[in-house]
Amino acid sequence: MTAQLPQSQITSNSDLYEQDFYLWIQTTAELLKQGRLTELDLENLIEEIETMGRSEKRALESNLEVLLMHLLKYQIQTERRSKSWQYAINIGTPPTSPKGTQGKSEFKASLCSDFR
Template sequence: MTAQLPQSQKSGSSLYEQDFYLWIQTTAELLKQKSFTQLDLDNLIEEIETMGRSEKRALESNLEVLLMHLLKYQIQTERRSKSWQYTILEHRRRVQKALLESPSLKPHFDQVFEESYQTARRLAVIETGLALATFPEQSPFTLEQVLDCDFLSVS
């Protein structure tokens, strides 16, 4: 099958702007055919870089939610719920899966851990209504504990 651009969309760049999904399909087909000279390289490079940034943002977001719920789970023992347990399990799984599928994200995980903890701390204040001072300034959890399914076990 030969990738053909619609007559009204001769350049890859205009196809990218007019119909992103069609641009993806066309780009994939051009790559399969090894028709490298027809590729819209500028937009392809941008999309690949964006994918990397998205992976990092998703890891940070899942880490923040996980840390917030670990904080709540540890500090508000009387309010522990199945919902919190589910959230801890689900976001821990997402972080672990991201690191398993892309081990090169581990340095980023290590790098953003403290910043993510500070965000989680502020989120916990909003969710609980407790004072910021209720939550430790430094993470009470190590990186290893955050990833350990047995830590603050929710069984």
């Protein structure tokens, strides 16, 4: 059973996007579930998907940068090894790997195999 769309729609979905973002998300998700694609606010939906993709990419790049810096420090500066570096290497690997691919443990093992 699918949820009902809100009865009191603002003039259009693009207006809803500007006035109540959370309700816009709920409405958009429901329209997608119901296959009512012609009613979608495509311009804003595309913008949100692109923004989400860029944000996820930046987060992954940042996590990888930190991990690689700690791996380099851990290998090169053996006398200065700290628990925080080890923690970042063992626990702090990027929390997300591309969906449908390897999990966190396998990702870490494949990335770090040369550094252990």
